[in-house]
Amino acid sequence: MKFTAATLAVLAAASTAAAKPLLDQLSNLDPAQLAQLGQQYANKGQELAACASAGTQLSCHASYDIPPTSAGSCCFNGALVSGGKQSGLILSTSFWTTNAPDPANNGPKDSTTIHGLWPDYCDGTYPQFCSSISGIPEYTGEQIEAVMQKYDPALYAYYQTYFKDLDGDSADFLSHEYNKHGTCYTTMRSQCQPQLPWISQADFAVLNYFRQIAHKFQERPTYNILQSAGITPSSSQNYTLVQVQQALKNAHGATPFVGCNKKGEMNEFWYFWNVRGQVNFGLYEAVESTTKSTCPQSLKYLPKP
16 A cells, blocks of 8 residues: 555654653653663563563473563463472363253253363372462352353353253353362463453453363364264263274374263263463463273263253
8 A cells, every 4th residue: 555745744743743742751751760661661571572482382391491470471371389380281171961950951962061171280180279379360150151241242152052060050160160270370360461441351361261161162072073983972882982082082183081970971071282372372282181081991972861
């Protein structure tokens, strides 16, 4: 696009007018105040550079130390406290429920349902309910639903379909998932979120955490993956654990956890990841499950009633 000389003159005048209030303010500062302001901008630049560098590091595999008090910890899922374990092994988890007292709470017959997005330590153990350590505020289910309804009604509607509590109390389940798991990520802390005029930093973290949960769930449509491999719900046919694991590994790129109840009925799936960058916006890389399957070698995959 080319601009005429007259247009450029107008743009120049407009930019000068817009900058004038700032220039007037700067002209009223003494040398010490100007130096202080310059240092603040320099510090901000250093923080951004540290965060950008940390965001290139794969969680659980950083090539250098990223302390929880550093600016880089806003872009790397590491330890919440100095010397602590890194929460860099991330699990996208889902249910296959067939026994809810109200069949509606089993969810769609042709899909698993959302469980959550969990931060495990790199050794496979895990933190929980970290608000007092991380400073990330806890939310009630009603507050989480209000955030979704206000900023992303389509997301709220999606959760009404694919996020089901066994006993029908989805709001309480939302709160449980966020307070137990969402408060344990360094990159979820309020100071790591952008300052925007229309949404608080804490709400921004909540909104995008549940967006990411839905996104990872959609990326691994377990029912469809198994169906493509000829594995469909059946009241009479059994499948081998190896069949199920191989089908899911082919899609995910690594072996996920496959869970069964004590009757040998398949009921949950955990996909494991490491990530570069924030949990809500980072680049995920599939990794092998650190948890042994709870299924027998011959398992049941029951249809939903």
